[in-house]
Amino acid sequence: MSNFHRTAGRLMVALDCPSAEQARALVRQLEGIPCYMKVGMQLFYTAGPDFVKELKASGYSVFLDLKMHDIPNTVRGGANSITRLGVDMFNVHAAGGVQMMRAARLGAEEALAKDLSLSMPLIIAVTQLTSTDQRTLNDEIGISGTVEQAVTKYALLTKEAGLDGVVASSLEVPAIKAACGSAFKTITPGIRLHGGELGDQARVLTPREAIRNGSDFIVVGRPITASANPREAAEHIIEEMKQSC
Numbered sequence: 079m080s081n082f083h084r085t086a087g088r089l090m091v092a093l094d095c096p097s098a099e100q101a102r103a104l105v106r107q108l109e110g111i112p113c114y115m116k117v118g119m120q121l122f123y124t125a126g127p128d129f130v131k132e133l134k135a136s137g138y139s140v141f142l143d144l145k146m147h148d149i150p151n152t153v154r155g156g157a158n159s160i161t162r163l164g165v166d167m168f169n170v171h172a173a174g175g176v177q178m179m180r181a182a183r184l185g186a187e188e189a190l191a192k193d194l195s196l197s198m199p200l201i202i203a204v205t206q207l208t209s210t211d212q213r214t215l216n217d218e219i220g221i222s223g224t225v226e227q228a229v230t231k232y233a234l235l236t237k238e239a240g241l242d243g244v245v246a247s248s249l250e251v252p253a254i255k256a257a258c259g260s261a262f263k264t265i266t267p268g269i270r271l272h273g274g275e276l277g278d279q280a281r282v283l284t285p286r287e288a289i290r291n292g293s294d295f296i297v298v299g300r301p302i303t304a305s306a307n308p309r310e311a312a313e314h315i316i317e318e319m320k321q322s323c
């Protein structure tokens with residue numbers, strides 16, 4: 079496998095689009111770039127499971143980002159339905175606790191037991207959203223300590239629950255890997271090009287910095303989707319990632 083393909087395989091493009099048509103147009107522009115496609119709430123709530131199946135039928139790896147956070151029984155059912163879509167990765171909130179995260183794995187296992195053609199998706203837990211800064215964590219959410227401490231605690235809970243890794247900012251990746259081991263996956267949004275608009279993201283790094291920090295995957299939305307040329311933007315990001323390897 080070429081270095082280009084290895085590094086591009088660590089890019090996840092957030093298809094945060096208001097319609098299936100717009101998402102399809104974006105996917106067409108990115109054709110041939112071997113990235114994951116991330117389907118989040120905005121697209122899923124309008125285009126639904128059919129769009130996920132369409133991406134899978136076209137050969138894409140899909141991260142279904144619905145951030146489940148509910149009672150264990152409901153998350154178990156949700157994970158079962160999501161796994162039956164054949165996605166490669168999905169997520170829950172670590173704040174739901176160990177029992178809830180274990181229920182997500184159980185729901186996925188139950189889906190697999192019923193359909194042997196399915197494979198086990200990676201199940202990932204969101205630690206602290208990358209839009210959360212230190213003040214918000216302490217004063218609004220009511221969690222004391224540093225963001226890194228809060229993220230590491232949730233990462234350890236995620237590992238205890240038997241999930242595959244966490245979503246966090248790449249700033250926290252060294253601490254997560256030190257606490258949970260290098261095989262524990264880190265999926266990092268909050269990626270911005272040097273000097274780019276932060277928007278609502280608080281904890282950000284560039285693609286180059288994220289890969290240097292040890293992120294397994296970087297999640298990129300607006301730096302690609304809001305660009306005048308999404309394909310060029312994705313290629314530029316892959317180039318940056320390649321230089322960091």
Ligand SMILES: O=C(O)c1cc(=O)[nH]c(=O)n1[C@@H]1O[C@H](COP(=O)(O)O)[C@@H](O)[C@H]1O
Nearest residue numbers: 092118143206207208245267297298299300
């Ligand atoms: O789970 C996620 O993917 C996620 C977690 C998080 O802490 N922060 C975060 O930004 N995301 C998602 O990553 C993407 C980032 O998009 P941009 O800020 O446009 O690059 C969005 O689809 C978010 O929903």
